[in-house]
Amino acid sequence: MSKKNVSHTKWMKRAIFLASLGKNTTSPNPKVGAVILDKNGNLISEGFHFKAGMPHAEAMAFRNLKKDAKGGSMYVNLEPCCHQGKTPPCVDKVISSGIRKVYVSIQDPDKRVSGKGIKLLKEAGIRVHLGLCKKESLELNKAFIHRNITKKSFGVLKWAMSIDGRIGLKNGKSKWITSEQSRSIVHSFRAEFDAIIIGGNTLRKDNPLLTTRGSKNPEPLRVVFTKSLDLPSKSSLWDCNKAKTIVIYDSSTANESYLKRIPKCVEVEKIPSDNPELISKLLAKRGCNKILWECGPRLATAAIQTNCIQEIITFIAPKILGGENSMNPFGDFDFREMDEIIKLSNSQVSLIGNDICVKNSFEN
Incomplete structure (x- = not known):
């Protein structure tokens, strides 16, 4: 594995760890963590979803920003949402932030999202990489995925x-x-x-x-x-x-x-x-x-x-x-x-x- 791939895996595993901090409190929502790096690859923010009705992981990461995210990257273990629920859609914030690359571990099984969030990011000119640490992310949110599919x-x-x-x-x-x-x-x-x-x-x-x-x-x-x-x-x-x-x-x-x-x-x-x-x-x-x-x-x-x-x-x-x-x-x-x-x-x-x-x- 190249040094670059090791780095990508490191940050996605960090996002998955952050997501796990909402272990018993996020239902009916999934467990999600987000990490933001600046254009030089330095960590400038992170966040996780704690409870339904509270800000999503991406929104928390933007709240915690230490510097401008323009030109930077985001790592998130589940596809960013693109629908209005109890909180605004995360995709809009990602696009407006100027982030150029988004690493998504797995697609959201919720039909309101399910590929639409990724599509909107790509249409905005953001490079989206799907599948990093897929096995770990599927395990973390297996109950949420099962409920949405079955x-x-x-x-x-x-x-x-x-x-x-x-x-x-x-x-x-x-x-x-x-x-x-x-x-x-x-x-x-x-x-x-x-x-x-x-x-x-x-x-x-x-x-x-x-x-x-x-x-x-x-x-x-x-x-x-x-x-x-x-x-x-x-x-x-x-x-x-x-x-x-x-x-x-x-x-x-x-x-x-x-x-x-x-x-x-x-x-x-x-x-x-x-x-x-x-x-x-x-x-x-x-x-x-x-x-x-x-x-x-x-x-x-x-x-x-x-x-x-x-x-x-x-x-x-x-x-x-x-x-x-x-x-x-x-x-x-x-x-x-x-x-x-x-x-x-x-x-x-x-x-x-x-x-x-x-x-x-x-x-x-």
Whole structure:
């Protein structure tokens, strides 16, 4: 790699690092960082997008300018926007600044932009280079990209199990399989998500709080999916001072007389069937880029079958629960041949005390 290419990579990686500083706060927007060099290749400004409604990365970089950018270069990990949203289009500012070269890592999947921003820059006489550090940029904004392309939220399924693959005893008791250290990590890990989903049975059995315990403000949206609406009148999730809660129910099977049990502060939405894809699409429309499924076996199985899950996080405790009738993480996929089974890839393994955490992606 030439010295010039090393320099370009260096500055794009800097833009990607800056973008990552908005890790848990930018939804429904992407994570974007921008770096501006003067005509001699010296750093004169940088910025990143922190939160929806606040200035975009390019706008922040122009705000932070130490000297005139005319004749200089910009590095940005996502194509500059060209539409008026809560903030003005960034392309206009780039063009008016006199910058002559723009290095863009990946094209914006949002149809309002998607190549149009690059086209406007080129038409203004700016040299645009596309594709630098593409792999890193795709990884950073994979949830935003997935939501824009599929119109569904990027789904991560998380569960804890014993070393013999059980998530609870046959009587339903499951507290606690993993260690306190693992559970604490899960609380902070939830801060990466815009919403957390459980089923009605998990609410009735466990009465979870589903918060980050203060790691994120506001807390992720808490989502309960129910086929019956037969939910308890008292629940930790009904305390809307801690976090917002929404109940989504299947209107084809639910007894709507139970709606009176749900406090007024809790939002209620109905969908026409129990297809998890409808939940994912509903949350995507609300701007949720990334959602965490912490549900039981039945809903987890259905979510996988409808392609609502892109990654899996498994916490494994060195404990044996035993018993043929003990609870499994999934229901029956009804596979008949080994070539039908679900294959996972990109295994990442870490130790948390005596527990093991395994992260996997679904094979494409």
